[in-house]
Amino acid sequence: MTVPAEYLTLLRGVDRAALAAAFGDRLRRAGGSVPTTAMADLCEALGVLPPARVDDLYWSMRVTLVRRQPDLEIFDRVFATAFLGPEQGIDLHARRHGVPGPEPAPLPPGPLASVPGGRRRPDEAAESGLPWNTLPRTTAEQETPDDTMLLPELLPSALSGHAETSFDEFDDEQLAALGRWLERATPRWPVRKSRRVRAGRRGERIALRQSIAASRRTGWEPLLDLRRQRRVESPRSLTLVTDVSASMQSYSAAYLHLMRAFA
């Protein structure tokens, strides 16, 4: 007895629209451009050509969703993580939150990761798993002459690496990152208490005027509705004087970002 063709499909009982929308969304988040009509085309294609193998699914998706050659690389990567890799584990936590994986911006592995200390074989980095939650593997039995002790080698993060770079070597992306960092840092600017007070629910002193005014409603019984007041806190004043003349040209972009953050 032969099995009918519809039972051989890979996606029996799968909501095609949901699949197309979810995968299209992943592709978009990975940087590919996916028009909405392309997702509709994919739904239709999956109906016309029910995939029997992952290969079939790959080609139906690629033909309908990808519209330009540079996107192919992104597509291949997203497809591999979604359908070929063990990215979505069976444990619920991973399903709900996703595995902390390479999805938003995969960093090139290797040279920038901090290397734990201890004795280390040259090929150990690849098999040692996650360095932050497993202890570095130390092996004592292999006493070969070229087996050297390694000191913990702490490499700088991407942001602190910029500290060594002079401003004129920053490219646009780095400048934008600097601008964003400055914007985030400004709310931490110290404040000073002024002599003025302002009504506020969490103030430490009772606001007499407001409490009396509010007690009019209760027949001048103030205890029912005590108002509080607090000192006004204002940011410490800061005057920035920036030289953006030609001689300071290499610094001006960074300085202007600083001024924008404080504005």
Next chain:
Amino acid sequence: MSPSNDEDAALPLTSADDVRARFDEHDYLADQGLSTSVFLALRLGMPLLLEGEPGVGKTAAARVLASCLGVPLVRLQCYEGLSAAEALYEWNYQRQLLAIRLAESHGERLTEADLFSEEYLIERPVLRCVRYDGPNPPLLLVDEIDRADDAFEALLLEVLGEGSVTVPEIGTFTAVHPPIVVLTSNRSRDLHDALRRRCLYHWLEYPEPERVCAILRRTVPAANEDLISSAAQFVGRVRALEVDKPPGMAEAINWVAALSALGATELMRETVVATLGAVVKTVDDRETVLAGLDAVLHDSAS
């Protein structure tokens, strides 16, 4: 326009595997990507945009598809400056003038509507496909669309999206059976998103050496096995060199045909130098290949 006489082949294609088998019958070895994209384009009624390096078999695929389906192939070769008058339709200016003269001599009055009627319309490839009234819609091949201007892409949008052509003076012609449209591009410039959105897309890779061998065996039956495999390796190595125009499948086929016409059974330095013009097409590339010839020959032989 070259109507196919292959009446037996005029059967609909039922699946992607069927596409591959039927292409195979016409001596075109399609991979799964191409067969899937062709099948989906036919079933979804969408245009198919084939992109790839020159000589990977984009135009040949369209031609084979037309003969598989037994439908006429209408080919529109794009070039810089291609306009609606050459691609869509044109008014027959001389006939219009003549009609005015005749009307004057007979003392009749001609209105504008009389002059801009279907009688004076010259059909160009796109309109011809849209107005085709046979049972099987023709295959419109828009070849090398990247060579046409941006404005021309915009002209095609209506026919790609709705299968219709609007002539402002007359109205809109809508195809009863929308034509099958295949567009090819060498990616010499980026096509507009609006055009891409309306098409299914397939990027044709240069085939891997085993596949090149299979294609060469099929297309140049006279060549022997050793020659084919070392030539496939050789062309692959030349592609890896820093050449301006990497040889495509078409060059490989021509070259092996040339070698076998000269009676070569294996790659010898003298024969390769003599026939190198079939593989590399510029002086600079020729020099690059000659400089690295010994290494390439050694690798291909091994």
